[in-house]
Amino acid sequence: MxxxxxxxxxxxxxxxxxxxxxxxxxxxxxxxxxxxxxxxxxxxxxxxxxxxRPVVAGLSADLPEPGSWFTADVGAVPLLVTRDADGRARAFVNGCRHRGGRIADGRGRAEGRVFRCPFHSWTYAIDGCLVAIPEAEDAFAALDRSAFGLHERSCAEHAGVILVRAVGDGPLDGAxxxxxxxxxxxxxxxxxxxxxxxxxxxxxxxxxxxxxxxxxxxxxxxxxxxxxxxxxxxxxxxxxxxxxxxxxxxxxxxxxxxxxxxxxxxxxxxxxxxxxxxxxxxxxxxxxxxxxxxxxxxxxxxxxxxxxxxxxxxxxxxxxxxxxxxxxxxxxxxxxxxxxxxxxxxxxxxxxxxxxxxxxxxxxxxxxxxxxxxxxxxxxxxxxxxx
Ligand code: FES
Ligand SMILES: [Fe+2]
Missing domain, CATH: 3.90.380.10 (Naphthalene 1,2-dioxygenase Alpha Subunit; Chain A, domain 1)
Structure with a gap:
């Protein structure tokens, strides 16, 4: 003020x-x-x-560095909010593209800048891309892996506030x-x-x-x-x-x-x-x-x-x-x-x-x-x- x-x-x-x-x-x-x-x-x-409509998910301080993350349930939609390697705040549906496991809960820093789903260890980069299917690469060979990243949601960071929208991918006007x-x-x-x-x-x-x-x-x-x-x-x-x-x-x-x-x-x-x-x-x-x-x-x-x-x-x-x-x-x-x-x-x-x-x-x-x-x-x- x-x-x-x-x-x-x-x-x-x-x-x-x-x-x-x-x-x-x-x-x-x-x-x-x-x-x-x-x-x-x-x-x-x-x-x-x-x-x-977008809502306040947290502050910039909740994502202090690339790889930082926190989860938020917005309108009963589970979201995973991360800071990517370029320093950009991103929001994803907190649901594994394999069989829907919750990727993360709470807050923290992604080790090696990846998220590992606890169910079968499918692994995602902090920008949401699917990077590994351990133990069963062949079983999923028919899938186009590039199309199996985490579902992204709109996210904006303005004046130290992180805003997300639980559905849709329209632009967010933080100001x-x-x-x-x-x-x-x-x-x-x-x-x-x-x-x-x-x-x-x-x-x-x-x-x-x-x-x-x-x-x-x-x-x-x-x-x-x-x-x-x-x-x-x-x-x-x-x-x-x-x-x-x-x-x-x-x-x-x-x-x-x-x-x-x-x-x-x-x-x-x-x-x-x-x-x-x-x-x-x-x-x-x-x-x-x-x-x-x-x-x-x-x-x-x-x-x-x-x-x-x-x-x-x-x-x-x-x-x-x-x-x-x-x-x-x-x-x-x-x-x-x-x-x-x-x-x-x-x-x-x-x-x-x-x-x-x-x-x-x-x-x-x-x-x-x-x-x-x-x-x-x-x-x-x-x-x-x-x-
Ligand atoms: S549900 Fe995530 S790896 Fe299987
Ligand atoms: Fe009061």
């Missing part, structure tokens, strides 16, 4: 604070409970939002997909960050309920009364929408003191957690040189898988640094995992009972309203016309 934008965000916030106001949406949003519970809606989201966010991430130095750790957790609620908790701080004074409210404001809230994406900082109480120091010294990330949502499912959360990237998906309407990664400006080279980052990661998971997501699991139960036909977002919950409106637009939009 550029310094001028940081200064203007602080001014907007302090102005609201003085006047006891907050950013407001033009109208409340009444949202049918079915968007969180309905199986047909869920399938439409999977197809439109996860398969036909458009990261509209309003790429400049902020670049200004903060994110393209040069390092991966520290990734953890996956599962919750009994829809993926949108998990994301809803990040997109308003109205609940901080209540749900997080004992945990983070002593340090963070609940309101005012300020937000900026950029097409589908948005930026939503949550301010620490220390921001009030900034008015006493010269603007040139203001660093927003010292006084707020900066958050960006990149449609449909990625949430970037940045505080003081640490970046958490959350990605959510739902294998079924009432379940959510949260993949959380921590990236840092410098690699952790000492035990002290490692311990400090472990603590930061634990704290991040603790607030969400002990307060936000358990609350949303109960909300899912209420909505799943069908006894509550709709919920309502107030005009103050403006970023959450933007989120749901953007999803509505993306679901209604024909991705083929998207470019």
């Amino acid at each position: 550029h310094h001028l934008d940081q200064v203007s965000a602080v001014h907007r916030f302090l102005e609201h604070l003085r006047n006891a106001t907050t950013d407001l949406a033009p109208a409340v949003l009444r949202l049918p409970a079915s968007v969180y519970t309905d199986a047909a809606h869920h399938r439409r989201e999977r197809d439109r939002l996860w398969r036909e 458009d997909l990261l509209r309003g966010v790429a400049g902020d991430l670049t200004a903060l130095g994110i393209p040069d960050y390092h991966h520290f750790e990734t953890k996956t957790t599962e919750w009994k609620c829809n993926w949108k309920l998990a994301l809803d908790t990040f997109l308003e701080s109205y609940h901080v004074f209540s749900l997080h009364r004992e945990s983070v409210h002593p340090w963070y404001f609940s309101q005012p809230m300020i937000y900026d929408g950029f097409g589908s994406n948005l930026r939503f900082p949550v301010f620490r109480r220390t921001v009030e003191k900034l008015a006493e120091s010269p603007e040139s010294t203001w660093e927003l990330a010292d006084h707020a957690t900066l958050q960006w949502w990149v449609a449909p499912n990625a949430l970037f959360s940045y505080t003081r040189d640490e970046l958490f990237l959350w990605r959510f998906h739902s294998p079924r309407p009432d379940r959510c898988v949260a993949v959380t990664s921590l990236y840092t400006r410098s690699p952790a080279t000492t035990e002290d640094a490692t311990n400090r980052l472990e603590e930061a990661f634990a704290l991040q998971l603790q607030v969400a995992g002990r307060e936000d997501f358990p609350m949303q699991e109960k909300v899912q139960e209420v909505l799943g009972s069908r006894a509550l036909p709709e919920i309502v977002f107030g005009r103050n919950e403006v970023a959450a309203i933007h989120f749901h409106r953007a999803l509505e637009d993306l679901l209604a939009h024909d991705p083929e016309g998207d470019g």
Whole structure:
């Protein structure tokens, strides 16, 4: 985020604070409970939002050198994302062309820059080409080996973010997909960050309920009364929408003191957690040189898988640094995992009972309203016309 934008965000916030106001949406949003519970809606989201449209798979830091790889399930399509010998990020279906074995799971560096399928050891180069059929070359001699590489999928790397599309091979416009966010991430130095750790957790609620908790701080004074409210404001809230994406900082109480120091010294990330949502499912959360990237998906309407990664400006080279980052990661998971997501699991139960036909977002919950409106637009939009 550029310094001028940081200064203007602080001014907007302090102005609201003085006047006891907050950013407001033009109208409340009444949202049918079915968007969180309905199986047909869920399938439409999977197809439109996860398969036909590109999503954030990770950061450049997840592929630090040629041969680096990680796996990601996108819209229930297993993908293997690698950096090839030319340094280009590539995505492939994580399914062996022999009999469908999963080539890899997790993350790592391909030894000898090849992947070996664990089932019968068919071997692929990091650019997806099939390079060996051990023990049975003759049995497959009739196959044109050059046509049996891993199935490739569209992949782009922009502003330190890796985007993939689970189906189709149309071009990806990284700048458009990261509209309003790429400049902020670049200004903060994110393209040069390092991966520290990734953890996956599962919750009994829809993926949108998990994301809803990040997109308003109205609940901080209540749900997080004992945990983070002593340090963070609940309101005012300020937000900026950029097409589908948005930026939503949550301010620490220390921001009030900034008015006493010269603007040139203001660093927003010292006084707020900066958050960006990149449609449909990625949430970037940045505080003081640490970046958490959350990605959510739902294998079924009432379940959510949260993949959380921590990236840092410098690699952790000492035990002290490692311990400090472990603590930061634990704290991040603790607030969400002990307060936000358990609350949303109960909300899912209420909505799943069908006894509550709709919920309502107030005009103050403006970023959450933007989120749901953007999803509505993306679901209604024909991705083929998207470019
Ligand atoms: S399924 Fe991969 S080698 Fe047989
Ligand atoms: Fe929360």
